[in-house]
Amino acid sequence: MDSRRRFLQFLAASPLLGLTHAGRLLADETLDRTGLADHLIGSPDEALDVFDFHNVARQVLPTSHYGYVATGTDGNATLRANREAFRRIYLRAMRMVDTSNVSLQTELLGESLDSPIVLAPVGSQRAFHADGELATARAARAQGHLQILSNVTTHPIEDVIEARGAPVWFQLYPTSKWSTAKTMLERAEAAGARVVVLTVDLNANSNRVLLGQFSRADERDCSACHGPGPDDWLKTKPMYDGTGSVSADWDMSAMTWDYIARLREASSMKIVVKGIVTAEDAQACVESGADAVYVSNHGGRAEDSGWGAIESLPEVVAAVDGRMPVMIDSGFRRGTDIFKALALGADAVCIGRAYIWALAAFGQAGVEKVLEMLRAELSMVMGQMGARSVPDIESRHIGIRGG
Ligand SMILES: Cc1cc2nc3c(=O)[nH]c(=O)nc-3n(C[C@H](O)[C@H](O)[C@H](O)COP(=O)(O)O)c2cc1C
Numbered sequence: 001m002d003s004r005r006r007f008l009q010f011l012a013a014s015p016l017l018g019l020t021h022a023g024r025l026l027a028d029e030t031l032d033r034t035g036l037a038d039h040l041i042g043s044p045d046e047a048l049d050v051f052d053f054h055n056v057a058r059q060v061l062p063t064s065h066y067g068y069v070a071t072g073t074d075g076n077a078t079l080r081a082n083r084e085a086f087r088r089i090y091l092r093a094m095r096m097v098d099t100s101n102v103s104l105q106t107e108l109l110g111e112s113l114d115s116p117i118v119l120a121p122v123g124s125q126r127a128f129h130a131d132g133e134l135a136t137a138r139a140a141r142a143q144g145h146l147q148i149l150s151n152v153t154t155h156p157i158e159d160v161i162e163a164r165g166a167p168v169w170f171q172l173y174p175t176s177k178w179s180t181a182k183t184m185l186e187r188a189e190a191a192g193a194r195v196v197v198l199t200v201d202l203n204a205n206s207n208r209v210l211l212g213q214f215s216r217a218d219e220r221d222c223s224a225c226h227g228p229g230p231d232d233w234l235k236t237k238p239m240y241d242g243t244g245s246v247s248a249d250w251d252m253s254a255m256t257w258d259y260i261a262r263l264r265e266a267s268s269m270k271i272v273v274k275g276i277v278t279a280e281d282a283q284a285c286v287e288s289g290a291d292a293v294y295v296s297n298h299g300g301r302a303e304d305s306g307w308g309a310i311e312s313l314p315e316v317v318a319a320v321d322g323r324m325p326v327m328i329d330s331g332f333r334r335g336t337d338i339f340k341a342l343a344l345g346a347d348a349v350c351i352g353r354a355y356i357w358a359l360a361a362f363g364q365a366g367v368e369k370v371l372e373m374l375r376a377e378l379s380m381v382m383g384q385m386g387a388r389s390v391p392d393i394e395s396r397h398i399g400i401r402g403g
Helices: 002-013 019-026 027-033 051-060 061-070 077-087 132-143 157-164 178-191 209-217 230-236 260-265 278-287 310-318 335-343 353-362 364-385
Strands: 088-091 106-108 112-113 117-119 170-172 195-199 271-275 294-295 326-328 346-351 398-400
Touching: 002 209, 019 178, 051 061, 051 132, 051 364, 061 209, 061 353, 077 088, 077 209, 077 310, 088 170, 088 335, 088 364, 132 157, 132 364, 157 178, 170 178, 178 260, 195 260, 230 310, 230 346, 260 271, 271 278, 278 310, 294 310, 310 326, 310 335, 335 346, 346 353, 353 364
Parallel strands: 117 346, 170 195, 195 271, 271 294, 294 326, 326 346
Antiparallel strands: 088 398, 106 112
């Protein structure tokens, strides 16, 4: 840890800092911290907000790995919209309510949660830290948060569940082969997972220009980890072991709504559909028998719609009309962001890059600090708004400019 701290201090003193490729390209992510964006913290305890972890991640990650977490699609319009949309939602504070005891306790699909803040599925976490998904699981355990595990995890689900000390939810990219999906579902269920999260927002793939820019700038030879050819990448993902699938099978373009019934038949896990942004598809989730809908534009990594996730939340909530829980992610960086989603009717909010930056920067300790900070920020804004508990948070607590 000492050498890491010294390295960060060296970087902080470097005249090159602030001129990095990443620094120039990602001004969007640091809008919140204008002028101070390049300060580097040496330990998680120094963090003022999650953007402090972003600054460190940007410096310590290999160029292309940073590109993997940073990327949006096309010209990053959705990536930007995810953040900008929060600025149009303002808070309406209700004063003089006794908020000396604020509770974040909530319930989601029959599970009692210490807070509505959930770790979104993020693949290949060993690209960010040697302990990868295990560090995330240990942080989730220590801080009492639900973790959703990507099926492109770099640690097997059995090990992650052991590290978390409780089941994770299992996110699924099924490939074009039903047998692959079925094998993974059976394995996840046998390991203890009770919920499968089907991601449906990359079925025709996405155009990750920013990732390409960073990869091009990375001069290392990456074949030692990634294999010599494009056909090999699935072989490095343990959940695909024994499925018989190869990278060429990574094609979900034929998937339609009847897939939900297929999942239901093959597994007794509850089913969440991730990647919904419209009322029409929220309605389809209800009709196809899913258990929950998860609003997401994949953190601006699916299509470049230019539509912030929080902007599609109201129509989804209206279409669902209380018939199932609504989750959301994409662009959440602060307690106030989380509060706004809860006020618009979300039941839980998932975070992606916010904890991945911290994982890259400081491993488990970083992720723990992000979770602790976001809970503290959410509690503070709840107190300010006069909301003592999650069910207390209502639409009267927010307004939408021009809405
Ligand atoms: C590096 C990275 C990898 C991701 N991998 C997956 C994945 O394997 N499965 C999935 O459903 N979503 C994946 N996502 C999307 C996240 O689950 C989530 O939707 C997104 O990160 C939320 O936006 P935010 O990062 O702005 O919070 C990934 C996101 C990132 C940044």
